[in-house]
Amino acid sequence: MSVKVPSSVDVFIQGEKEPASSGVVVVLGFVTMLSFLILYGILFPGRDMPVVSEVLPMFEGVFDSGIWFFLLGVIFGAFSILATMLTEATSE
Amino acid sequence: MNVIVSTLAIFWFLLVLYFILIKRGLWIFNDVAKGLSMFMLEKALGPAIDFVSGRRGAASTAWILHGLVWTFIASTFTFMGLWLAHDPTALHSFESWGYHPESSELIYAGRITALFGAIGMMIVGASLHILPRLCGTDLASESNATLVSLLWTLSVIVMFVGSQNNVILGINVLPLGTLIISLASIAIGINMILTVSESTQDIPFPGWLVLFAVIGNLAAIVAVFASGAYAEGVGQWLLYHLFGGIFFFCGLAGISLYSASVGSGNPLWSKSLVAFTLFGAVITINPMGSTDPSMVVDLFSLSSHELAPSSRDVIAGSFLMALAAIPIIAFSANMLVTLRGSDAFVENPDAPGIAELNLGAWMLFPIAIGSLFVQTDALGGVDQLSGISQSLDLMAIWLVMMPLSIGSALSVLPRASGRHQLSENRSRWAFWMMSGGAFLGLLITMMSDFTDMALTESMAEQGASINEELRKVGSVMFYGTVVGAIFHCTNAISGQFRGRMVSEVEPISVSSIAIDSYSLTNPTTIRKILASGATLDTEISPSQQSEEEGSATEL
Numbered sequence: 001m002s003v004k005v006p007s008s009v010d011v012f013i014q015g016e017k018e019p020a021s022s023g024v025v026v027v028l029g030f031v032t033m034l035s036f037l038i039l040y041g042i043l044f045p046g047r048d049m050p051v052v053s054e055v056l057p058m059f060e061g062v063f064d065s066g067i068w069f070f071l072l073g074v075i076f077g078a079f080s081i082l083a084t085m086l087t088e089a090t091s092e
Numbered sequence: 093m094n095v096i097v098s099t100l101a102i103f104w105f106l107l108v109l110y111f112i113l114i115k116r117g118l119w120i121f122n123d124v125a126k127g128l129s130m131f132m133l134e135k136a137l138g139p140a141i142d143f144v145s146g147r148r149g150a151a152s153t154a155w156i157l158h159g160l161v162w163t164f165i166a167s168t169f170t171f172m173g174l175w176l177a178h179d180p181t182a183l184h185s186f187e188s189w190g191y192h193p194e195s196s197e198l199i200y201a202g203r204i205t206a207l208f209g210a211i212g213m214m215i216v217g218a219s220l221h222i223l224p225r226l227c228g229t230d231l232a233s234e235s236n237a238t239l240v241s242l243l244w245t246l247s248v249i250v251m252f253v254g255s256q257n258n259v260i261l262g263i264n265v266l267p268l269g270t271l272i273i274s275l276a277s278i279a280i281g282i283n284m285i286l287t288v289s290e291s292t293q294d295i296p297f298p299g300w301l302v303l304f305a306v307i308g309n310l311a312a313i314v315a316v317f318a319s320g321a322y323a324e325g326v327g328q329w330l331l332y333h334l335f336g337g338i339f340f341f342c343g344l345a346g347i348s349l350y351s352a353s354v355g356s357g358n359p360l361w362s363k364s365l366v367a368f369t370l371f372g373a374v375i376t377i378n379p380m381g382s383t384d385p386s387m388v389v390d391l392f393s394l395s396s397h398e399l400a401p402s403s404r405d406v407i408a409g410s411f412l413m414a415l416a417a418i419p420i421i422a423f424s425a426n427m428l429v430t431l432r433g434s435d436a437f438v439e440n441p442d443a444p445g446i447a448e449l450n451l452g453a454w455m456l457f458p459i460a461i462g463s464l465f466v467q468t469d470a471l472g473g474v475d476q477l478s479g480i481s482q483s484l485d486l487m488a489i490w491l492v493m494m495p496l497s498i499g500s501a502l503s504v505l506p507r508a509s510g511r512h513q514l515s516e517n518r519s520r521w522a523f524w525m526m527s528g529g530a531f532l533g534l535l536i537t538m539m540s541d542f543t544d545m546a547l548t549e550s551m552a553e554q555g556a557s558i559n560e561e562l563r564k565v566g567s568v569m570f571y572g573t574v575v576g577a578i579f580h581c582t583n584a585i586s587g588q589f590r591g592r593m594v595s596e597v598e599p600i601s602v603s604s605i606a607i608d609s610y611s612l613t614n615p616t617t618i619r620k621i622l623a624s625g626a627t628l629d630t631e632i633s634p635s636q637q638s639e640e641e642g643s644a645t646e647l
Contacts, residue, residue: 065182067175070571074168077578081164084582088589 095319095326095401096377096408103315103334107374110307114288126289129282133236144238148230149508151237153588155217156501156508158245160584162209163498164577165252166202167526170486171570173199174537178563191256199482201255204387206489207340208273209248213241214497215343216280219302221508222350224287226299232286240279247272251391258390267393274310281306297366301346304374308338325385325397326405329471330377332385337378337416344496345369345423348449351503352430355443361429365422372419377412379463380492382485383470383478401471410468420460427453444506444513447523448499455491463488479545483538490530490573498526498580505584511591513583522579529572537566611635 040049048054118125134141144150176182176195183193224231231237247269254265284306288295295303312334321327349369353360360366389396401409431450462484469477502519506512513519540562547559609631610621621632 064185065179067172067179067182070171070175070568070574073571074171074574077164077574081161081578081581081585084585088586091589 094404095321095324096330096405099315099319099321099330102318106311129286133233141235144235146235151234152217152221152508154238154241155213156505158241159210159213160581162205164581166206166210167573167577169198170202171574173202174567174570178560201252204251204255211493211497214501218347218500218504221504223284223299223302226296227288227291228293229290232283237283240276244276264393266390270391298346298350301342301370305339305343312338322394325399326401328385328388329399332388333377336381337373341378342373347500348496351500352427352449355446355503356431358430361426365426368422369419376416378416379413379467380460380488383481406472409471413464413467424453424456445499445502448495451527452492452496459488459492480538480541483534483541487534506594510594511587514586514591518579518583522576525572526576529570533566533570536562
């Protein structure tokens with residue numbers, strides 16, 4: 001009696017559960033990004049950041065109070081509620 | 093003229109008439125009235141009624157979810173109002189859009205959305221589940237109640253817009269909101285009366301509290317307009333407090349007492365205390381709320397009058413507010429003893445909402461007594477405590493009414509929808525964030541109010557810098573309430589889709605530390621049991637053990 005075993009799995013397989021350590025990779029990415037930004041400041045002192053330095057002045061006088069940090073959290077919360085409604089209602 | 097007593101006499105007469113009509117019916121017109129009402133609730137609405145779900149519990153679920161979303165909106169606007177109290181130009185960038193937000197306007201919007209959107213919708217939502225259970229029947233029209241939740245939400249949106257800009261295109265927006273919410277209240281009232289008419293058993297007292305909450309609201313409006321008191325400052329103040337005493341207090345008492353009993357699994361401690369709560373709430377004036385009745389003036393588009401009561405009104409009002417201590421203490425004591433009947437610990441995950449109910453019951457008495465002093469001071473024209481009126485009003489909303497309504501809603505939601513919240517842990521976090529944020533934030537804001545009052549009294553030319561710092565800390569602390577509301581919203585919405593089914597047996601939580609059962613073989617101390625890894629949820633089983641010497645079994 002022989003059992004047929006496929007020599008290779010010719011389908012795309014994705015894990016059902018997210019591994020806990022995947023968050024570490026994301027955090028590592030953020031830390032690396034911040035490190036490079038600091039390094040840019042050390043290597044090119046006094047020089048503005050490309051693109052970012054041109055975009056930020058547009059918001060001068062708009063986000064000039066600490067309340068905006070909290071309102072960003074509120075906006076994030078509002079979208080998380082909206083996203084929860086949409087994703088829960090449409091997921092299989 | 094004694095405005096308070098004459099208006100209350102009409103109000104009491106209307107409630108007695110309502111009670112008699114509920115008990116005795118409409119004689120030979122019963123069947124006609126019921127048939128016509130059912131037609132108005134369902135068929136007369138045409139295709140609109142087919143757009144909503146009519147399954148059992150759908151209405152309650154819809155109202156509670158709407159209420160939770162309004163909680164988030166209300167907390168956000170209250171936070172912004174508290175922030176602008178110390179930093180008035182924080183949102184000046186909105187001026188480019190023609191919007192000039194002020195602290196008082198934002199707090200006003202927060203109060204309206206909290207009272208009518210969050211608390212009001214959760215009271216009605218929980219009532220729509222509770223009343224049919226107490227009557228031993230089904231809700232007369234689930235479809236209509238579900239549809240009306242959209243109408244009520246529309247009215248709160250209109251009120252919210254009106255709180256920021258009352259006149260749009262020459263139309264007074266706030267009275268329009270009042271008109272829509274009155275229509276929704278009438279529909280809910282008819283639905284509840286039809287439900288009661290099919291009752292198969294005597295209605296317990298919490299059921300009457302819920303019924304009086306919905307109908308008493310309309311009776312208060314009729315009484316104030318029939319007596320002509322609406323044109324006087326005292327009448328407007330009275331209408332504001334009748335709303336608070338009837339709709340909010342009776343409604344919250346009804347749903348909280350039911351939820352405390354059902355959630356904890358304990359019988360309601362005292363039936364006579366519930367009767368005292370109902371009777372007391374109807375005949376007294378609830379002192380909680382602001383001293384300024386401008387919300388009533390705005391909602392009914394009345395001309396504002398100064399609160400200038402006659403001496404007889406001062407005596408009657410103060411006496412009736414002091415009497416309100418009886419139903420308040422009766423309700424609070426009944427709740428607390430019922431919750432503590434067995435192991436319904438404040439953090440017991442098996443009983444959702446218990447922690448909130450516990451907080452609301454604890455905070456009710458001190459805030460009510462504080463409100464009594466402030467209201468008596470305002471009614472007597474002394475006005476020495478008016479500086480803390482707003483903070484105390486916010487405390488009544490966020491530390492009494494909101495916890496009681498959210499607690500009841502969380503307790504009722506799984507029973508109405510058939511699914512638990514998604515995460516008990518997130519629910520617990522939401523409780524601590526909301527209660528901690530509201531308690532600390534508003535307490536610190538009140539400290540700042542007292543400093544302001546002291547400075548005003550001493551006629552100081554410059555404000556104290558500590559005052560601004562206190563308001564800043566208070567508003568930042570209150571942000572916890574916003575975060576807690578977001579947690580509650582996402583948890584409840586996800587729970588409707590992926591939460592554990594109520595019919596399923598709860599999986600036993602296993603961890604490396606906690607143990608599920610403990611066999612008690614000989615006398616020991618609680619310390620030793622806890623040291624072995626037992627928690628408050630560990631089941632202790634006594635095991636029989638004999639000290640007799642063993643011997644060979646005889647065959």
